[in-house]
Amino acid sequence: MPKKVLVCDDELYILEAVGHVVREEGYGVLTAENGEDALRLVRAELPDLIVLDVSMPQKDGNAVCRELKSDPATREIHIIVLTAKGQERDMAESYKCGADEYMTKPFSPRALRKRLHELLD
Amino acid sequence: MKSLGITAKLVLHSAWILTGLGATVTLYSVSQLWGSLYREMVRRVEAQTLNWIEANTLQISLSGDSQTLDRLVGELKRREGIAYVVLLDAEGRQQAAIAVRQGLAEEQRATEGSDNRMRWREMKDADGLRYFELAVSILASGTGMSPDLGTLFGAAAKTPTWGEVRVGVDRLEFERGVSALVRKNVALAAVLIFLAIGLSFVFAKRMVTPITLMGRAANQIAAGNLSERVQRGDHLKDEVGDLVRNFNRMALRLEENREEMNLLYSGLEEKVRERTKELEQANRKLKELDQLKSDFLSTVSHELRTPLTSIKAYAEILLDSPHLEPGTESHFLGIIDKETDRMSRLISDLLNLAKIESGTASWMMNHFDLREIVRTSAAVLAPSAAEKGIELKVDISEPRPVWADADRVQEVITNLIGNGVKFCSHGGRIEVKLERATTSGPHSGLAGDYVRVAVTDNGPGIQPDERERVFEKFYQSAKNRSAGSGSGLGLAISKEIVLHHKGEIWLDSKPGVGSSFYFTLPLQPPQGAVQTRASESAGREA
Numbered sequence: 001m002p003k004k005v006l007v008c009d010d011e012l013y014i015l016e017a018v019g020h021v022v023r024e025e026g027y028g029v030l031t032a033e034n035g036e037d038a039l040r041l042v043r044a045e046l047p048d049l050i051v052l053d054v055s056m057p058q059k060d061g062n063a064v065c066r067e068l069k070s071d072p073a074t075r076e077i078h079i080i081v082l083t084a085k086g087q088e089r090d091m092a093e094s095y096k097c098g099a100d101e102y103m104t105k106p107f108s109p110r111a112l113r114k115r116l117h118e119l120l121d
Numbered sequence: 122m123k124s125l126g127i128t129a130k131l132v133l134h135s136a137w138i139l140t141g142l143g144a145t146v147t148l149y150s151v152s153q154l155w156g157s158l159y160r161e162m163v164r165r166v167e168a169q170t171l172n173w174i175e176a177n178t179l180q181i182s183l184s185g186d187s188q189t190l191d192r193l194v195g196e197l198k199r200r201e202g203i204a205y206v207v208l209l210d211a212e213g214r215q216q217a218a219i220a221v222r223q224g225l226a227e228e229q230r231a232t233e234g235s236d237n238r239m240r241w242r243e244m245k246d247a248d249g250l251r252y253f254e255l256a257v258s259i260l261a262s263g264t265g266m267s268p269d270l271g272t273l274f275g276a277a278a279k280t281p282t283w284g285e286v287r288v289g290v291d292r293l294e295f296e297r298g299v300s301a302l303v304r305k306n307v308a309l310a311a312v313l314i315f316l317a318i319g320l321s322f323v324f325a326k327r328m329v330t331p332i333t334l335m336g337r338a339a340n341q342i343a344a345g346n347l348s349e350r351v352q353r354g355d356h357l358k359d360e361v362g363d364l365v366r367n368f369n370r371m372a373l374r375l376e377e378n379r380e381e382m383n384l385l386y387s388g389l390e391e392k393v394r395e396r397t398k399e400l401e402q403a404n405r406k407l408k409e410l411d412q413l414k415s416d417f418l419s420t421v422s423h424e425l426r427t428p429l430t431s432i433k434a435y436a437e438i439l440l441d442s443p444h445l446e447p448g449t450e451s452h453f454l455g456i457i458d459k460e461t462d463r464m465s466r467l468i469s470d471l472l473n474l475a476k477i478e479s480g481t482a483s484w485m486m487n488h489f490d491l492r493e494i495v496r497t498s499a500a501v502l503a504p505s506a507a508e509k510g511i512e513l514k515v516d517i518s519e520p521r522p523v524w525a526d527a528d529r530v531q532e533v534i535t536n537l538i539g540n541g542v543k544f545c546s547h548g549g550r551i552e553v554k555l556e557r558a559t560t561s562g563p564h565s566g567l568a569g570d571y572v573r574v575a576v577t578d579n580g581p582g583i584q585p586d587e588r589e590r591v592f593e594k595f596y597q598s599a600k601n602r603s604a605g606s607g608s609g610l611g612l613a614i615s616k617e618i619v620l621h622h623k624g625e626i627w628l629d630s631k632p633g634v635g636s637s638f639y640f641t642l643p644l645q646p647p648q649g650a651v652q653t654r655a656s657e658s659a660g661r662e663a
Binding site: 086087105 | 423426427435438456
């Protein structure tokens with residue numbers, strides 16, 4: 001059974017691009033357009049990894065990250081934060097919330113593929 | 122060393138003068154007194170002696186017995202002030218004597234008495250006691266001639282003298298009488314001098330007190346107590362009174378000046394406080410603006426990264442995946458194309474807004490027919506409306522031209538209709554109305570001649586808490602973001618354009634029913650705007 005990856009972004013084109021890359025690498029893809037949907041989906045499906053945007057309407061990425069990492073049921077899920085916020089303090093904030101990886105937009109699909117394999121294989 | 126006070130000096134000086142004058146006057150009066158007492162004594166003793174001689178010459182010259190002479194001498198001796206009596210005959214032999222002192226000798230030569238029969242001299246006895254002695258010659262009895270007559274008749278008529286009588290007066294006793302009087306005089310003078318000194322002290326004190334008080338008041342004033350005044354001596358009609366009055370006037374002026382200065386100073390302080398407050402406010406505002414600017418920059422950066430992210434991601438996917446299905450490949454290329462357009466639109470909107478906000482945008486103000494603009498805008502958007510099955514209706518009831526920049530007004534109308542098309546679902550309806558208005562709108566509500574453009578749709582509507590925020594830069598509702606096409610600046614630019622024309626822009630909306638966007642434009646240019654038209658046109662061309 002292939003490992004499942006949840007992609008969460010409010011920009012639909014980016015959501016689609018990340019989903020395409022994940023699928024190409026042979027993983028199952030789940031998508032969410034905001035933080036609340038993402039949390040619901042994670043609890044229902046328990047994916048192996050989440051690619052998470054930070055600036056989103058309703059619950060932002062950092063809050064989602066914090067909630068998942070403080071819940072024993074979801075703590076083990078890898079989280080790659082993928083955000084347009086590129087300042088050092090943004091990165092520090094995300095790591096503090098429990099992110100495993102931090103990637104800034106625009107991102108390289110090649111680098112994303114590499115990270116996916118590092119974390120999931 | 123502290124010198125003497127004025128009072129002490131005045132009293133001391135007057136004491137010197139009074140004592141000097143008093144002593145001089147006393148000395149003079151004492152000498153006068155001595156002289157007159159001496160003369161009186163001389164007169165008295167001479168009179169007594171002559172009187173005695175006259176009464177007793179006969180007995181003296183006739184009897185000659187010593188018993189009688191002793192008795193007569195004793196009689197003379199009893200008279201007032203006489204210390205001793207000696208009776209001598211013509212040959213100088215002592216015939217009788219009473220109370221004569223031992224070793225009596227002449228101390229000072231004789232002086233003549235009241236007439237040539239009498240002479241006075243001063244005597245001193247063995248004990249050193251002094252006496253005034255009067256010697257009077259006694260004429261022989263029976264001649265009855267005066268001595269003057271005797272000299273007239275020559276030797277033949279010369280009157281023979283029996284002898285002479287010497288009468289002594291105790292000088293000490295005489296002087297005791299004098300000194301008693303002198304003591305009284307000196308005592309009186311001393312009392313008067315002390316009285317005068319006392320009075321001079323009182324007068325000096327009265328004169329000096331205001332000066333002393335003035336000194337203290339000056340001290341108080343120097344210490345900062347400017348309300349201090351001299352209470353004594355201001356009624357005096359002399360130099361001290363003048364001084365006190367001038368001093369008090371000076372103190373009053375000083376006090377008034379200080380009050381004035383205090384007033385000025387407190388006014389100044391108030392001003393400084395106000396200025397500081399203003400500066401603080403300005404500073405706060407600047408900080409807020411700075412924060413806004415930095416927030417805006419980070420938002421801009423985020424907004425530019427979003428389409429760039431799509432472009433980069435799809436381009437790399439296309440490069441790395443040569444065996445994509447043809448449909449997917451063209452889909453991805455289409456996304457790259459759209460996101461490139463979105464990015465360039467965003468950049469031009471940003472530049473446009475920045476120009477308007479900084480005041481460097483040029484405006485082509487003119488009278489033009491707004492109906493044309495409305496119709497053109499509707500026509501431009503008609504195809505995309507038709508594509509979504511949206512009905513687009515235009516209703517014009519105001520034919521007059523407006524004073525505005527036609528291109529920018531068209532931008533506003535296109536933006537509003539475009540929003541309607543974007544948010545209306547299939548089968549929706551958009552109505553554009555151009556009508557007359559008598560106020561600028563609900564915000565400032567300025568009365569005047571306005572045209573109002575209303576763009577009404579039956580889209581999803583806008584939540585009440587979002588109605589003001591939709592005009593903010595990059596504010597996009599969740600739904601709008603998902604649509605993924607807008608720059609997030611359209612309404613912000615529209616608002617700036619309308620405000621520049623002194624109009625208003627606002628909206629009404631019922632969620633689930635639809636939204637109406639309104640904006641107004643004045644029919645007439647503001648005062649003085651027409652004159653700047655040429656330069657504005659020139660600026661725009663430049």
